Amino acid sequence: MSSSRRFFLKSMGASAGMSALFLSGSSSLALAAQNMQQAISSANGLMTENEDFWKAVQAEFIIEKDLMMMNAANMTPTPKIVHETVIEHTRDMEMNCSFQNRAKYGDLTEKAREFIAGFLGADSDEIGFVRNTSEANNTVINGLDLGPGDEVLIWDQNHPCNNIAWHQRAERLGFKVVTVSTAETLNTEEDLLAPFKAAINSNTKVLAFSHVSNVTGTTLPGKSMTQLAHSVGAKCLVDGAQTFGYMDIDLHDMGCDFYTSSGQKWILGPREASFVYVKKEAQAKLWPNIVTVGWERVKEQGARKYESLGQRDDGRLWALGRAVEFHQMIGQDRIEARINYLANSLMDQLKEKVPNISFLTEQAEGFNSGITVSLISNTNAPEAARTLYEKHRISGAIGGREDVLRARLCPHIYITMDQIEKIADAVAASV
Secondary structure (H helix, E strand, C coil): CCHHHHHHHHHHHCCCCCCHHHHHCCCCCCCCCHHHHHHHHCCCCCCCCCHHHHHHHHCCCCCCCCCEECECCCCCCCCHHHHHHHHHHHHHHHHCCCHHHHCHHHHHHHHHHHHHHHHCCCCHHHEEEECCHHHHHHHHHHHCCCCCCCEEEEECCCCHHHCHHHHHHHHHHCCEEEEECCCCECCCHHHHHHHHHHHCCCCEEEEEEECECCCCCCECCHHHHHHHHHHCCCEEEEECCCCECCECCCHHHHCCCEEEECCCCCCCCCCCCEEEEECHHHHHHCCCCCCCCCHHHHCCCHHHHHHCCCCCCHHHHHHHHHHHHHHHHHCHHHHHHHHHHHHHHHHHHHHHHCCCEEECCECCCCCCCCCEEEEEECCCHHHHHHHHHHCCCEECEEEEECCEEEEEEECCCCCCHHHHHHHHHHHHHHC
């Protein structure tokens, strides 16, 4: 474990209900309701199957009555502390957008940066704020010097912003993009690594992959993949859109050169507020995409040079810090265990109740995730998708063509086990 992560966890461990950011920031908002703080203060262990505990957590969200949000791989609702922070600072800016009033955001942004860095086992000058994973990935893709004779190795399950974006850049600069596939049935870490080992070579300059696939939910071993890239002198870009806020991450231990993510997914943060991690040793080789006012001030301040974007909604960056704080108050280990428990329970119930169902990847133990993706044959997919949302109030990535329904269902901590049972029953009744 990196020293920065040890310090962060130690500093947060003394008080679950109180907040380092709350005590030092300007916000007058409490982090959570009293009943949630009491539940956390009396909690022992992971609390994975304690429904009373998670119902107290669920009460921190204002999700529509009877609506079951199962789309964490795309977008999540935010806890009250996050959206109220956005509202509070939006109102503050409307009342007074003077230079003098806005000066406080320098301090609040740095607090959010330190919080994110500590949460991820990084240093604060390795975090640059951007809007989302697409912008973060393209910051890396467009910032590296690549040309004819160079190769970039990618996974076919990458998100388009870490897949198509490489091809578009290659059209201009002339480097080669090599795409590999992993097997449908995975039993060991070696099954995951084998196709990358076969394709990587001395011409490979970047290995870029999704840490968890949004297509199947398969998890790639970040540290081993990074070591593979470094064994041939290549840089490693880890798209963490599906792991920031879901998985316990230590970037210094993983060793990757770049890590990107979104604020609106598993971390439960605001829209258009996220970051790109650029390891200190990689910063000299990565050009910024945008240079504007303040460049002379930030160009020697590490990854801050990648956030020189002009005017922005600084209150959202502070709200992202509060989302990280909310996670840490509950405990990232508890959150990961709870999500896995819900996802595994859903898969078990769907297998039991739904005929003609299959899952895109039967992941090896430890390489699954909170993302479940199923195919259900002999089903009127458009009608079933409409019924699941309009009648049963299930929001997920549910669709497909003709007679095969594709359902990507991703639970988070605002979902309870009674809802998981309702979802399985609703799918069974709709296909």
